Amino acid sequence: MAGRTVKKDDKTKTWYFVLTCGKKENGQPRQFKKRGFKTKQEAQKAMLELEQSLTMGTYIQPNKILYKEYLLNQFLEDKMTKVKKQTLNTYRWIVEQHIIPTIGYVELTKLNPMMIQGLYNKLTKEQTLSDENIQKVHTLINDSLKKAERWGLIARNPAALVDRPKAVKKEITVWNVEEVRRFLKCAKKGGRYYIAFLLALTTGMRQGEILGLRWKDVDFESGCVRITQTLSSDGKELLPYTKTKSGSRTIDLPEETIIALKEHWLFIRREKEAKVYKDLDLVVCTELGTPTHKSNIRRVFKAIIKKADVPKIRFHDMRHTHATLLLLQGVNPKIVSERLGHADVRITLDTYSHLLPSMQKETALKFGKLLFEEDSED
Template sequence: MKGHIRKRGNKYVIVVDLERDHNNERRQKWFSGYDTKKAAQKDMPRILNEINTGNFIEPSKESFAAYLEKWILNKRSRLKASTFQVYKTHLRIHIIPKLGNYKLEKLNRLHLKTFFSYLENDLGLAPATIKKVHTVISSALSEAVEDGIVGKNVAAGLKTARIERKEIHVWDEKQLLQFLNSSKNDPLYIAFHLAAMTGMRRSEVLGLRWKDVDFKNSLLRTVVTHTPYGASDGKTKASFNRTIDLDEVTITELKKRKERVDYEKERAGRAYKDNDLVVCTSLGTHVTPRNLNRKWYQLKEDANVPSIRFHDLRHTHATLMLLQGIPVKVVAERLGHSSITTTLDTYNHLLPSIQREAIAMFSKNLYN
């Protein structure tokens, strides 16, 4: 199979002579868009090699936007509801408006670098958000490669802004008790108690069902999570599907909560929507993350404690356990970390003080 270069207007094209068809008619394939003859000469061996080895992929004439719209629909059944909505949002707000008009075959790394620079410098998006946008693009292009639509994933290996780890802010024992005691009579108190006493994530707290609470054995199972986009099965991620042992105080609080839910169910009658939720409205419906956060900010202020995020209750739980000498492996299991490495990376700032206390206790026990 041979190829040659022709000049067309101000551009150069590569013309490849293919095998004749069944009617012995001549067949050619043209590759256009080269600004110089040298550029065409440089690319011709690659094209000939791909055609000869059967690895040549016919360039797609489809726009990136058209491909993405089909791709996201096909992904729906394979993604958690929350992830699907996040992907759709990034496509609608960021990716398609800026990159959608490019032909899929013409999209290159320079386009993506310029795009990510725009997100960072013009829109001022956080590095974590930009990384998520990159994940969406790379995932879509990776499937395009697998499906033989494009030859390579031009987003693969592309570096985006470095994510700086956020500083963790936690309460000490006195501050935690001050908040819990101050908030005890609030209808949503159980949500904050569970987060502080189990290390559960907000989505796990909002998705907890009564059937996943084992009063007899003093434990609960995190099986379903609830996000702004609805409920999803925790089995989609191992760390969201675990068993957590409960203390006596938490069991008591859960029993009190169950009595309140049963009372509200009876009072509401047919208007009650029984979703078997531990944390719910007076009519049994889901408490949204937004409404929980509103209550969180209000109760923090009422309790006159330092301001931390709801997620920092999880960090507070882990920090207080580690400072009390609880083994890292136990803490990792309660938090649902895939390995103790994650726990150590997150709370390594505590290790020096934990070691000092440990050796002091060891020495005291040994010599006394």
């Protein structure tokens, strides 16, 4: 039997309630008291909601855990056993740099949809993160609060009431054939990283895959490379390739790339003989044989772009350039997908959907010539 009392505090001029419901472990009545309501109706409503949650078994004992403490000490600790180190580092970066500063100091039980939506609005307005990364922020918040709900730390997940932020698909910037040739001509004069740029443009490999490529994964006889490991985003670890089943793959090379690799192998062999060398069998490496940091590649890349007088693009856009040039040549999207290491050809088609209209037109013209060219000659 529940005992309910709603009264006004003459000192503060606010209302409070006292609810007696159930018993403690020692057999004494279990009593709940809450103050600070502006009206009697507000106090009565809160008391009835509390009583209902107690009856239904959905009541969560109030706690003072900050969202920050829960994310760092429980949620991310739990993730350590479930995701790769590189993925965990990305999660930690998002949490520490973009979630905690805005809502990390709110008590876990006091987080609400408006606060979470406010964070998304702030990130979108500041434009410090891409649309895709803001979506990752939402995924992390939703995942963490879903787990907090399962663990009984909150009554319900407030992120479930917030819409996933939209990502506006940005137009891909790529080079045409002439721009590729100009860039490679300048890059060849630029030294040791020419091979990295050549591999990016002629294979579509990701930057981490290029920087993690070993000589034992280069098959000169068959003219191909095998993708078996990648360099971590911080440049400190060489990791077995487990991005997707299709990520670990074999890519056939143009004859020119095979020749360039042979020349680069001779260059690396001379470096090994000339000084103290840490031999990790890497194709792209420093003078001492250690992994190349991405910032060094990026710096050289920007300098060559300026010298070659070609449009500014990111290193990753050379991968897009490779795929675009293949598709414009009429190469089957399934083959392009396999070279890129996409898990599904639909990813390839979605990424390069902007090319489809021109490809359709070209296909129609070729098909017309195939059927009617002979008739026109008669």
